[in-house]
Amino acid sequence: MLRLAPVLVIGLLTLPVAAGLAMIVLPAFGYLPALGGNAFGLAPWRELFGQPGLGRSAALSLASGLVTPAVALAAVVLFLAAGQNGRLARSVRRLVSPLLAVPHAALGFGLAFLIAPSGLAMRLASPWLTGASQPPDALIVNDPLGFALMAGLILKEMPFLLLMSLAALERLRPEKRVEIARALGYAPTLGWLKTVLPALYPLIRLPVYAVIAYASANVDMALILGPTLPPTLAVSILEWFNDPDLSQRFMASAAAVLQLGVTLSALGIWWLGERLAARLLRPWLTGGGRRRGERTLRAIGRVGLSGASLAAVAALAGLVLFSFAGYWRFPEALPQALTLDHWRRFTPMLGEALSRTAVIALAATLVATLLVLAVLENEHRRNIRPWRALWLLYVPLLVPQIAFLFGLVVAAESVGIGPNLGLVIAGHLLFVLPYVYLSLAEAYRRLDPRWLEIARTLGVSRNAAFWRVRLPLLAAPLATAFAVGLAISIGQYLPTRLLGAGRVETVTTEAVALASGGNRRLISVWALVQAALPLVGFTLAAVLPGRLGATGRTAQTVTKEATLG
Amino acid sequence: MPHRLLFTAGVLTALSLPAFAAAPPAPDPDSWSAVLERAAGQTVYWNAWGGDSRVNRYIDWVAEQMQARFDVDVEHVKLEDTGSAVARVLAEKQAGNEADGSIDALWLNGENFAAMRESDLLFGPFAESLPHFALTRPANNPEVVTDFTLPTDGFESPWGKAQITFYHDSEAPGFSAGRTPPGSMNELLAWARDNPGRFTYPRIPDFTGSTFLKQALIELTGRDEALYQPVAQSDFDSVTAPLWDYLDALHPHLWRQGQSFPASGPRLRTLMSDGELSLAFSFYPTDAAVAVKEYQLPPSVRSYVLDGGTLGNVHFIAIPYNSPHKAGAMALANFLLSPEAQARKQSLDVWGDRTVLDVARLSEDDRALFDAPSDNPALPPAGAFDNTLAEPHPSWTGALQDAWLKRYGVN
Numbered sequence: 024m025l026r027l028a029p030v031l032v033i034g035l036l037t038l039p040v041a042a043g044l045a046m047i048v049l050p051a052f053g054y055l056p057a058l059g060g061n062a063f064g065l066a067p068w069r070e071l072f073g074q075p076g077l078g079r080s081a082a083l084s085l086a087s088g089l090v091t092p093a094v095a096l097a098a099v100v101l102f103l104a105a106g107q108n109g110r111l112a113r114s115v116r117r118l119v120s121p122l123l124a125v126p127h128a129a130l131g132f133g134l135a136f137l138i139a140p141s142g143l144a145m146r147l148a149s150p151w152l153t154g155a156s157q158p159p160d161a162l163i164v165n166d167p168l169g170f171a172l173m174a175g176l177i178l179k180e181m182p183f184l185l186l187m188s189l190a191a192l193e194r195l196r197p198e199k200r201v202e203i204a205r206a207l208g209y210a211p212t213l214g215w216l217k218t219v220l221p222a223l224y225p226l227i228r229l230p231v232y233a234v235i236a237y238a239s240a241n242v243d244m245a246l247i248l249g250p251t252l253p254p255t256l257a258v259s260i261l262e263w264f265n266d267p268d269l270s271q272r273f274m275a276s277a278a279a280v281l282q283l284g285v286t287l288s289a290l291g292i293w294w295l296g297e298r299l300a301a302r303l304l305r306p307w308l309t310g311g312g313r314r315r316g317e318r319t320l321r322a323i324g325r326v327g328l329s330g331a332s333l334a335a336v337a338a339l340a341g342l343v344l345f346s347f348a349g350y351w352r353f354p355e356a357l358p359q360a361l362t363l364d365h366w367r368r369f370t371p372m373l374g375e376a377l378s379r380t381a382v383i384a385l386a387a388t389l390v391a392t393l394l395v396l397a398v399l400e401n402e403h404r405r406n407i408r409p410w411r412a413l414w415l416l417y418v419p420l421l422v423p424q425i426a427f428l429f430g431l432v433v434a435a436e437s438v439g440i441g442p443n444l445g446l447v448i449a450g451h452l453l454f455v456l457p458y459v460y461l462s463l464a465e466a467y468r469r470l471d472p473r474w475l476e477i478a479r480t481l482g483v484s485r486n487a488a489f490w491r492v493r494l495p496l497l498a499a500p501l502a503t504a505f506a507v508g509l510a511i512s513i514g515q516y517l518p519t520r521l522l523g524a525g526r527v528e529t530v531t532t533e534a535v536a537l538a539s540g541g542n543r544r545l546i547s548v549w550a551l552v553q554a555a556l557p558l559v560g561f562t563l564a565a566v567l568p569g570r571l572g573a574t575g576r577t578a579q580t581v582t583k584e585a586t587l588g
Numbered sequence: 589m590p591h592r593l594l595f596t597a598g599v600l601t602a603l604s605l606p607a608f609a610a611a612p613p614a615p616d617p618d619s620w621s622a623v624l625e626r627a628a629g630q631t632v633y634w635n636a637w638g639g640d641s642r643v644n645r646y647i648d649w650v651a652e653q654m655q656a657r658f659d660v661d662v663e664h665v666k667l668e669d670t671g672s673a674v675a676r677v678l679a680e681k682q683a684g685n686e687a688d689g690s691i692d693a694l695w696l697n698g699e700n701f702a703a704m705r706e707s708d709l710l711f712g713p714f715a716e717s718l719p720h721f722a723l724t725r726p727a728n729n730p731e732v733v734t735d736f737t738l739p740t741d742g743f744e745s746p747w748g749k750a751q752i753t754f755y756h757d758s759e760a761p762g763f764s765a766g767r768t769p770p771g772s773m774n775e776l777l778a779w780a781r782d783n784p785g786r787f788t789y790p791r792i793p794d795f796t797g798s799t800f801l802k803q804a805l806i807e808l809t810g811r812d813e814a815l816y817q818p819v820a821q822s823d824f825d826s827v828t829a830p831l832w833d834y835l836d837a838l839h840p841h842l843w844r845q846g847q848s849f850p851a852s853g854p855r856l857r858t859l860m861s862d863g864e865l866s867l868a869f870s871f872y873p874t875d876a877a878v879a880v881k882e883y884q885l886p887p888s889v890r891s892y893v894l895d896g897g898t899l900g901n902v903h904f905i906a907i908p909y910n911s912p913h914k915a916g917a918m919a920l921a922n923f924l925l926s927p928e929a930q931a932r933k934q935s936l937d938v939w940g941d942r943t944v945l946d947v948a949r950l951s952e953d954d955r956a957l958f959d960a961p962s963d964n965p966a967l968p969p970a971g972a973f974d975n976t977l978a979e980p981h982p983s984w985t986g987a988l989q990d991a992w993l994k995r996y997g998v999n
Contacts, residue, residue, distance in 0.1 A: 057707075058678070075997040075998050076997050141862035141863055141864050142862075157863065158862065158864050160843065162844045162848050167847065167848070167999055246851070251848050251849060252847070252848060252996065252997055252998055253997055253998055264675055265669045265672045265674075265675060266671055266793070267670075267674060267698075267700040267702070268699070268703055268986055269674065269703050269706075269707055272678070348883065350886055351883075353864075362883070364883070368641060369641075429675075433682055437683040441685070441688060442690045524690040524691070525665040525672075526663065526690065528666065532666070533638075535668055536666040537639060538668070540639030540640045540854050541852060541854025541855045542641065542858075542884060543884075544884070545641055
């Protein structure tokens with residue numbers, strides 16, 4: 024049974040994606056009998072390339088897919104390199120888990136309100152500093168070059184990359200490496216960059232790729248912060264799929280295929296960049312430079328990530344204020360009155376959405392965790408190296424959601440599966456499983472095998488050793504991986520909406536539906552609830568294993584949490 | 589024992605002739621008691637825009653009533669875009685799901701209706717057989733049987749009325765000196781020149797933004813009759829030339845100099861709320877008044893309609909062709925037309941959406957339901973909606989959107 028686990032998991036993750044893609048590729052070449060498309064042709068592509076601003080849309084998506092990971096990675100790496108023992112660094116690290124739990128849309132709303140010309144930052148500085156009694160007419164949010172969008176994505180992805188790096192660092196003993204480098208006369212930051220980074224990067228490459236794929240194709244944040252004339256490619260695709268003119272669906276399908284191409288190009292360019300960087304940096308690594316640039320790099324490392332974390336916190340503080348705000352005229356720094364009305368009005372709607380969200384998240388995460396454990400235990404028992412094909416686990420993260428989910432709905436319908444809760448849970452599993460795997464695999468493989476050997480010599484069977492020795496020892500990383508799974512599931516919008524035909528109502532679908540109504544007070548309430556839910560999961564994950572008397576200190580630090588959803 | 593019944597029915601179906609295995613025949617709307625009988629116990633999935641807490645609360649109330657009165661379970665599927673429901677029905681058709689669709693009732697009008705009719709995605713005719721339909725007096729009120737110039741042919745049932753309504757903050761720049769708000773498109777241009785950056789409209793192809801284009805076109809072109817026929821039958825370029833000249837002149841004076849447009853109608857309200865705009869508009873006449881009540885707009889906001897009248901239309905309830913609960917959906921559509929449900933919807937405390945019933949000809953008791961007085965100063969003045977301009981043919985919407993995107997879609 025256990026032997027089948029990897030095959031089962033890979034099938035579970037790749038077949039739906041393949042089926043969804045197939046159902047998109049056919050209409051992209053003109054085949055869609057329900058709309059009278061019975062012959063293959065290139066008309067959808069001609070129409071697509073005739074769309075005004077298509078090149079810009081695609082270029083924006085590509086740029087966002089490359090700039091976001093580059094900046095986020097640089098900030099994280101420099102932060103780690105600049106030494107991590109200051110008080111500031113410690114508090115930034117403590118902030119990271121909560122920030123990770125905040126869904127993209129919630130952070131997007133908060134950031135938009137923070138930096139807009141009439142936003143929180145401007146209100147705090149006006150009129151005493153700026154002299155403005157009216158908000159300036161400046162294009163900051165939704166700027167044509169997508170800077171606001173990239174800033175939002177960077178804020179959201181930095182915590183993810185930081186935690187992935189911290190987990191990987193456990194294995195590398197960075198202190199030892201830096202110590203040796205220092206003994207050879209290298210300044211500490213440079214020493215870290217030259218001795219730790221080359222070993223670290225291969226370990227976090229996959230998370231970086233996930234960030235690239237997400238940044239090039241995301242919808243949640245692009246709708247809020249992204250440019251509008253034209254919007255990013257993913258947003259255009261969503262609009263075309265939802266266009267009342269049904270013939271647009273041919274073009275929308277072609278555009279979804281194009282999005283896949285853009286994302287793959289971003290990944291390809293990054294991969295080439297890796298090669299190039301490795302070659303170009305070799306002289307720098309081995310050239311023996313011990314001091315040059317130390318100060319600048321250290322300064323960036325200290326300021327970059329901390330500043331970004333503070334911005335994220337300020338963005339969330341704005342949401343909290345708005346959820347209690349009465350009328351709030353510019354440039355007043357605080358609302359004229361505070362009220363509980365918004366929270367009160369929303370509570371009756373909360374119950375059902377909350378329980379649905381919990382059921383879906385728990386079910387998807389439970390299944391994902393069991394499958395991941397089966398895969399890992401199989402690997403352990405057969406004493407094999409991580410199977411190379413496990414790369415395929417990341418297919419749902421690397422293929423843009425928008426490129427295959429619309430097709431997946433058609434595919435599910437064709438085999439007679441209508442929208443229901445089970446289908447939504449299965450859809451969430453596609454995205455939850457890879458993250459649970461990402462969170463758990465390292466801790467699992469690193470658990471000292473001698474514990475299990477001792478158990479076996481005491482006459483405990485393999486299965487009993489798994490349940491009675493391994494699982495308790497892994498309690499902390501398991502709990503964290505579980506919390507990661509919950510957070511991913513809670514943040515899912517498109518799969519919930521499409522596979523459930525909107526019948527399956529979660530906190531996230533409610534939040535997005537309300538967002539279209541533009542009532543910022545109500546949006547704030549929902550965004551905060553949406554952000555609070557995964558936070559509960561993370562808090563429990565941090566507290567429970569300790570309470571249950573489990574050990575596994577190393578494991579606890581090895582894997583933390585991940586959200587990209 | 590519903591399970592046993594189901595089982596028996598299944599066995600019988602399996603054993604019987606193939607003709608019986610097909611979908612059950614649609615309920616006949618002309619036999620209303622039979623419809624209600626069929627409806628009892630059904631669950632109706634009602635797909636309706638869910639972006640407004642007022643609308644959502646009203647729909648919750650409707651669901652309670654339907655449960656209590658007709659034993660029909662109404663589930664509100666909250667859409668952020670009606671197009672996604674149209675896409676869903678299409679996906680089902682594509683997959684050969686002819687009788688067990690996921691949508692039973694749909695709130696729509698205009699382009700979405702035209703598209704669904706054209707692809708045969710709707711069930712009907714049913715609307716004119718609904719018992720309450722007569723209360724709309726269709727003979728006197730043709731707008732309840734016409735959707736963007738297309739006859740509804742009984743494929744959708746009227747639900748509410750919308751009309752472009754402008755609102756301004758009387759204490760914001762541009763008005764604080766006592767200036768009266770612009771009453772026509774040309775006055776709007778003059779006002780925008782004097783007050784740069786204080787007005788804008790939603791980005792095309794947003795519904796509210798497209799409506800603004802049509803409003804401007806109706807006012808600026810002298811060629812009205814062309815707008816009420818398919819766009820292919822007229823010279824699009826010459827009819828719309830005055831519109832583009834106008835927008836070319838207007839855009840530099842808009843919010844963000846027209847380099848960016850807000851995403852939706854509700855976003856205009858948020859920008860008013862933030863003090864970035866002094867003047868905005870909505871398709872929902874009571875929008876500003878309710879927003880004042882909910883702290884989103886300052887109490888100094890006032891609503892009005894342009895001097896020459898503004899574009900208005902009726903929105904509808906339709907039933908997809910593959911809905912498995914058509915009887916329940918019809919019972920719902922009929923209840924929504926009841927004087928009680930219509931009056932409650934129109935009340936400012938609930939939603940503020942105008943009724944489609946011919947109130948003057950209702951019975952005295954029913955008429956009294958609509959008499960709730962309101963003294964909210966942000967409401968449009970009485971009689972503001974006497975002059976309603978009709979929607980152009982739906983093909984104009986798409987053509988205008990495409991042309992706008994070509995001209996202004998890339999900055």
